Amino acid sequence: MKNRDSFSPQVCRVCFCCLAIWLGSMTMALGQDVAVDDEPAFGEEQDIGQISDPLEPINRAFFHFNDKLYFWVFKPASQGYSYFIAEDVRMCVRSFLKNLLAPVRIVNNLLQGKVADSGVETARFVINSTLGIAGLADPAKNEFGLSPKDEDLGQTLGVYGLGEGIYICWPFFGPSNMRDTIGLAGDFFLSPVSYLAMSDPGAGVAVQAGREVNNTSLTLGDYEDFKEAAIDPYVALRDAYRQYRQKKIRDVAVGNDSVYISSFGPIEKTYAQETTGPVSSELEHEPVLVDDYFVQVGTSFDAEKVLLMRQTLLAMNMESVVMVSEREGHNFYALEVPAGEKFALAKQEAQRLCAAGFSEARVGQ
């Protein structure tokens, strides 16, 4: 009997691992297929079809309710709040609350077969909860280069092929649909705030409202801008929500990691990139001298062109060694420069390459 008791959890664990790996390989296989025929004419939006909105009159009523709620309650509250609380503190609060929701992202990454991303989220949670002082800061991203992998149950269900169902505009929560509402309910059990709310509903509501006020204080004006640009704000928000969610789901279904996440490592210093001046090719700062320099340049050029450049550089400058490598779809140009006299040369090279249209130039160690 005793044996059996210890056996079944183990079986579960093995099964789960198999499941995870299987799902992982499935997603990858799926991704390869989908990438070919699902990718529409380049740059064109996929037609995401007509929305089903049978509840439109009720939804519109709730849309107006939320609209008024924003202008009459959350906006003034956020303005008052931001008057007293410094922006840095508010950003810390936001990242603290985001860190609390890590279980949602970890589990859903796993459910989607994104084992590695689930690991990234776990590492983020561990690093930010400790070094980041309970999630107040985000050293995982800033120091370790681990970008968040935002997944929720609504997306997971979407990846498994569940349609969005009818559009629902919830009072307080805002735009959603059938699928994401189910997702929200499921994710509820993974959020620590929910357990607080279950034991003390008042505190739960307070945390939610506080979170809303805090986040609103950092994006004041965005909703106004959005509304002002729209001819029919209700339809505009409904469509924006659909596009946003479909994009989030499709990033996975196509098998890519989000295309938006930069594949560069942690950035030591970026020159020539953070548009502050009119000239796109100017390097801005004088880097600090250390033993060896690398000038690394990420580029949108194709590999042949970079190789050609490398060869010319080699020919011009025998003492420094030039490398071209490809990493995660990006071409890097690296120039090793000894401290001292060669430094000016390296800087010149970087400038020249930037002028030629390289997208990034940086010096690393």
Add this chain to the structure above:
Amino acid sequence: MSAGHEIMLEAKMKNGNRWYLKFLAAIVLATAIFGIGHGVSQAAATDPVVVIKDAVDEIIAILQDEKLSAPARKAERKNRVVTIVEKKFDFREMSMRTLAKHWQERTPEEQDRFVSLFKKLLENTYIVKIETYSGEKVVFKKAAVQGNKAIVYSDLIRKKVETPVNYKLKNSDNHWMVYDVEVEGVSLVNNYRTQFASILSKDNFAGLLAKLEEKVSKGAVE
């Protein structure tokens, strides 16, 4: 940085074979310099990243120019931004795409009217918003090019939050022009297309134009 070390390691290995490199370089030098001179200048002229980046840089420079921020020169400042945007954004292509099947059914006059109203709407809502610029950063990441279409991926960094902004461009007559902007995955053109389709399902084209006109005139007063 492990990647850096990797590169260094590989570079050092290459270093050992210097005689080989010298030999290679001598051959390459003659052929490559000519080739590069060609390749680079051409690529720089047509690289869509450069097209967008230059425009963004120019606009930011205007916004940062303190002489132009005086109230008396506000109109001038706006005009200068508009001029830059006009050179890079294809409002006709955008209008066509937002109206989709309805575009064909319109007379050339109606089309022109629509283009000018739609352009005005975007100017009123977005270009005016550019004025609230407060030190946001734009980081350009990469571009994907296929035939005469390109997508430039960038991040707008504001209060430590990155918002992905993708520009979609089309090349005609060797000029890259933007025909759509995607913010956080939401395409501007698609968003308007949905709105226009919804209005046109209940109203006729004149009604849509009237709505646009009302919106534009309201925006101009503010």
